[in-house]
Amino acid sequence: MPTKKTNERLSVFVERFSDVKVLVIGDFVLDQFVWGSVDRISPEAPVPVVNVERESFLPGGALNVANNVRTLGGHVIPCGVVGRDLQGRMLVKVMRREKIDIRGVIYDPTRPTTLKTRVIAHSQQVVRFDHELIREIDASHINQVVEFSQSMMPTIDVVIIEDYGKGVINPTLLTRVLQQAKQLKKPVLVDPKEKHFPYYRGVTAITPNRKEALSVVGPDQNGRTLEIDEVGRELVKRLAVEAVLITLGEAGMALFEQDGSMTRIPTAAKQVYDVSGAGDTVIAVFAMALAAGASKCEAAMLSNQAAGVVVGKLGTATVNREELCHSLGTVFKSSSKRNLTRV
Template sequence: MISPQILQNLKQAKVMVIGDMIADQFVSGIPTRISREAPVLILEHEETKILAGGAANTIANLVDMGVKAYAVGVVGNDATGKGLRSLLEDKGVCTEGLIVHPERPTITKTRVWAGEPGSIKQQVVRIDQGIKTEIEPGIAEQLLVYVRETIGEIDAVLFSDYGYGLFPATLAKALVDEANRRGIVSAADSRYDLPRFSGATVATPNKPESEALTGRRLVTDRDAEMIAQSLQRQLQLQAAVVTRGEDGMTIAQSDDLVYHIPAFNRSEVYDVTGAGDTVIAGLTAGLAAGASIREAALLANIAASIVIRRIGTVTVKFDELQRAVEEYNRSQSKDPVITS
């Protein structure tokens, strides 16, 4: 069961998100004819819009859950960077921690969609732009100084690493150490190098990431238990939360408690886009609001069950999360199964 007080505490919680801020740019057009230059469509431009992606999408999830968010990262001195900053500021996000880098373009994933007006458009191509080399020591120091000056205001830190060089090993360690020194919970989500965040409070590797980190296949619940326990010890976490898609999640805590939380609404999965961002956002929001790891994991699972029923990258609003939690609390049949 999730305490109703945890939900109310979300509205006072403050979370700092340090990560790769990505601009998801969508360009739509109406097909008019085939080009003479190559066998491709010529599109008449219809609309260009920017949505939050990567760490910025995690922030959008937090804000819509009622949490006050602080964005920390790097954007370019370009139109997409300005658009992304404006988008976050319009949602009430503190963007003082976003450093503008004149030689590092904003990470942008541009999707081109084609279709007649009023029809369902089809994606034609995706273009990714972003530098993956590590940020310079001077930029890393600026980020660390900002975090040290601001961390006293917040309740939790979330690291969102998409592999675009924001987290040199020395910076990642310094950030985790700073959170631990201040007694602030931290959550790590890293696509390629989770060990850099060893010592964080929790981490949320998915199935492929967990298999790669441990060298073990994850097929059964028992496999998941062993992998979660191995990761918890290897990464010196208070809890390893292994996300398993339709099989839910398996959590191993530092007190040797291991349990499974089944996936909710398994029969209504339409799109898993952005579900990982929702999980880490829900987990961190719960911890920032004073929830136990078990309560926070339940909250994250419930939030994810909402977004997977929709198409595209979406977020969970506070009111719908509250309704889903109340529905869950009325039905205790899906409580975690304690296995050891």
Template sequence: MTIRIEERLAQFDRLTVLVAGDFMIDQYLSGTSTRISPEAPVPVVHIKKTFFRLGGAGNVVRNLAALGAKLRVVLEVGDDANGAMLIGELAQLGADLTYARQTPQVCTSVKTRVLAQNQQLLRFDEEDIRPVSSEWVEALRLQADSLFSGIDMVLLSDYGKGALTSEMTAFLINEATSRGIGVTVDPKGTDYSKYAGATVCTPNLKELIEAVGADRLETEDAIYQAAETLCRQNNIEYMLTTRSEKGMSLQRKGAAQKQDFPVVSKEVIDVTGAGDTVIAAFTLCYGAGFPLELCCKLANVAASIVVSKTGAATATREEICAVLEDMGHERCKIRTADALRTVVKQLHEAGKRVVFTNGCFDLVHAGHISSFRQAKAFGDVLIVGVNSDDSIRRIKGPRRPIVGQQARLALLEALDMVDYLVLFDEDTPQTLIEQLCPDVMVKGKDWEGKSVAGGEFVRAHGGRVEFIELEQGLSTTQIIEQVLRAYGESI
């Protein structure tokens, strides 16, 4: 049986990634600019909003968390307000902070970006670059067994601020590989010997050129030779080079040629943090045991999503699935409420009208099919809310449903007029409707003139409630009664 991409991505939930590297704070000063300063030929920005995000290795953690992974971090930050903010942000993401510490010997790095009309005008950095202490490496070495306990992958995010010295990277890579744990590295600088033994390094093309001491790499063969040289000289299994508009290239150590993966077309708004997204997505795909081609493809898709957003953004599994659907991949119609909320938002942004209907759909019959056809005619996309087994038992009694929820969902998924399905456990779909905010809600005419759960909410948000004709003589209860009359106790 084919495994859907949604099912594959759900495997991220069971992965725990150890992240080490240069953690920092990204500060954004966002406003508008309508004039040039009389003091100098620079724009004057009227700041309207200031906000902060995790930067550097912290942005990698954000990306991993957005994709569903569990996290453990190794870091030293300053014993200052920015360090406390950074630790607090990591805690909110659920990261294991056992091996994180604040120390007065370190100054927490802060990158401040000034934005006007969502365009970056200026960046200034506050930092004190210094190598991590050997004492901290030794303290981690003494706790190696607990540090690596339960870890599925190790990710090293090197921004050249001193957290990943040769001593630190050697310790982390050697300990991980001795335990059979894969190591991915976002490298910095020209000395790749510090990453010796890593599974994958993910330089961009400029970094690859610098690492081999070249002025440029003008041909595909030159790129292949450079990546192969770095793999061979430093015992790195794979070199995954990101190449902007040309996508990415994967070189396996000793392979006769590289594999190229074209870019996924999307409007580019801001490339900030795209490399963090690539390594986060690739790491989880590799840790989940995906084929390398799929790892690269999904990392490419994830990167295309974040570059279409402002700032150091993240990609979710739902967004990745939506892009793959647009590319013609098979869609899974069965979604969670949270996932569908993202889908509905994207549909509304695309100008689509979303229709919602709901029911138990126990023993699906021709009446249900007629209702779905009528409902779909009111819009572009039909979402069907399906009562869970527990919900049906509360409403209809302990002998129902006849057909379990997974079988009901599988049957409804096969219907062409149904676009998405979502299971809900409440007695009414009120909460679900408030989460999804559909444009049209559809009920049978037997509800006309009655209070409809979710109806007032839909109307209050600019939508409408429509009532449709029901097929007479067709209901699950009538079908059950007919079976009992026909077979009696012999059934």
């Protein structure tokens, strides 16, 4: 467990978040929640009948990362693609409501806006419906994303690539954006998808979950499933990244760095209601903490604390600075202004 002195130091980085500017590039999702109750089983099939009481809409996918940056006091500029449809208009409306910058919204009339509908009854998810088209965006829309990224790159502190595998993040786009970031020495963090792992080579850090990490590295030549410490070190070596932060669910996290070190961080969650979007919170806090001058280990510890807060909430949730400091046993000092130490 972190000491009081460590937590006080971590809270200093949280207070610096208001000086951090983040560019988030990835798959935009409109999250719909249908809330209700169940008191009977359908006579038509052995399924529950949900009596709908209300519905809500939230920014999902890469926009949940952006929303976490915003609620943590940072400045965020998301860039992604939506369709020219009702869901796209609703998503932009939700972005405006949440005070998320809409300059990076790129429209593609040939594809629908990704919509994920979750039906919740008695604090339990009953079913999820995904309305989406999984297809790489075409060359013209890749160019629009790259041009927007290039225009923003000089003004930001860190780049987050949020790859949900819907088609915005692809090898061509990754290569061009990473070149931009490298030229301006901007750190790049990636929340990855398995099929794109080879293209993340040379980024600052990646944040896979256990399943993603294991599926990419695979068993050894004798067919033995590797231990998580072997997997993490292999990913650092194979991708030439500075750090790999593997999220392990109830087992917490494991951080692997270029010097061969591994740090195990036990979970900070006191109760778990919903893990939806927890990975988004992890990468948002990890990136902001690094930009605020934290070490990789300190940034991972902060991410773990934030994840512990957000899984205690139902639905696509975010964490704010007051909640994060409270979880550290400290008090957020909103008046604090400190110069950033760049990574």
